[in-house]
Amino acid sequence: DTGVSQDPRHKITKRGQNVTFRCDPISEHNRLYWYRQTLGQGPEFLTYFQNEAQLEKSRLLSDRFSAERPKGSFSTLEIQRTEQGDSAMYLCASSFDSHQPQHFGDGTRLSIL
């Protein structure tokens, strides 16, 4: 399977804990995007990378959130001191370049107890 891969698929944690998600984009895609989706809503943009450079961050991305793509391949999204409101599906997408459509992974579903 050469699609976008996300790990873990599900994460349950207690409020206040830190969590980290990983995304492996489609090979040779230099763009990598993170979105958040809550129940009954469409995905909302969080941030994106061109290779290892983080080019845009949404206002939704509070100081507790940090994303990295150190070698321009896989990316990690970390949430520190998780809160109830962080419960959501975190989706990763990648594209070959800015003119090509984004392809999504199956997401990481985060549940905060």
Added chain:
Amino acid sequence: GQQLNQSPQSMFIQEGEDVSMNCTSSSIFNTWLWYKQDPGEGPVLLIALYKAGELTSNGRLTAQFGITRKDSFLNISASIPSDVGIYFCAGISNFGNEKLTFGTGTRLTIIP
């Protein structure tokens, strides 16, 4: 955050019927995309549209990029059970702005 207006919110149809849904925005978009999402999975790309007025087909699916650049339409002909799911429109507003803005979704249910 901003979401595009998608209608209808939900549809209940019989197998074999045709389906139409649309997406509107108060601002101009330069790219429109349609995705389908099944429970517990990520959105899957159906059709991408890049030019105002463009009409593109993918099997039984046909989508159009509105000439005002503020809307898009998706039609599904002769629906089958595997068409069940949530359909999202998504747009990119400006060249150089790569983030997708998604619609609120249309849930399609097929009545046996």
